[in-house]
């Protein structure tokens with residue numbers, strides 16, 4: 605069964621889309637069957653993978669309006685192990701309708717039920733606000749990954765998401781976990797970076813990923829050319845950092861190897 609991870613923070617421009625696209629691509633490079641879903645009607649993750657209106661058959665819009673089944677909205681990408689579902693919202697009228705449909709917070713969870721077994725990871729690129737499509741994503745997710753732009757006044761957005769999660773746990777998804785807080789666009793040794801990092805670590809230290817994503821123009825260049833960084837320039841610092849993040853997430857979600865269970869098994873054996 606897939607691990608479903610929402611990439612969310614109620615703030616724009618913090619690296620949500622860049623993280624969703626490049627984490628999904630890096631998991632695919634590690635041969636994990638991965639599905640990226642664009643939950644933002646703006647459609648940035650589709651553009652970052654080179655999808656345009658002309659190359660999209662159907663998207664989440666059609667799935668949520670019961671025009672097509674979710675299987676039909678899955679698009680293949682240049683990476684063998686990476687599939688993509690675009691949002692495919694093209695007009696204001698479609699956006700309004702999408703928001704209304706998303707009031708039913710169970711709609712994504714129900715749609716994913718049919719395909720989750722085909723994947724190891726499902727990554728959800730959320731919009732910069734919590735109602736509607738983010739609420740839907742959080743109701744369907746096993747965990748949430750919070751990208752925090754280094755040196756930004758990010759703590760209040762993190763606080764807001766944590767408060768919201770308390771409500772999500774009561775209302776729609778008891779078992780949702782924190783996958784981790786990820787520092788994005790990191791520039792070491794500047795005063796603001798040091799201060800925000802200290803504040804964040806003080807309050808949320810146990811949730812922070814070891815991997816930091818550096819500020820690296822290759823990441824924005826790659827999305828401009830419609831490619832994940834691993835296909836645009838695999839030797840860049842940006843591509844390496846997201847590969848490292850994928851490894852960290854895979855390791856966090858891998859059960860201990862059978863050999864490390866050895867003593868326990870032996871003890872059990874002695875008892876019977």
Ligand SMILES: Nc1ncnc2c1ncn2[C@@H]1O[C@H](COP(=O)(O)OP(=O)(O)O)[C@@H](O)[C@H]1O
Nearest residue numbers: 616617618619620621622789818819820823824
């Ligand atoms: N690590 C990075 N280094 C340089 N630029 C980045 C990095 N991460 C994101 N960007 C750029 O910052 C902008 C905002 O990132 P984006 O991922 O779209 O944020 P969000 O989805 O949270 O709005 C984009 O132009 C993106 O290319």
Ligand SMILES: [Mg+2]
Nearest residue numbers: 620621644648
């Ligand atoms: Mg975005």
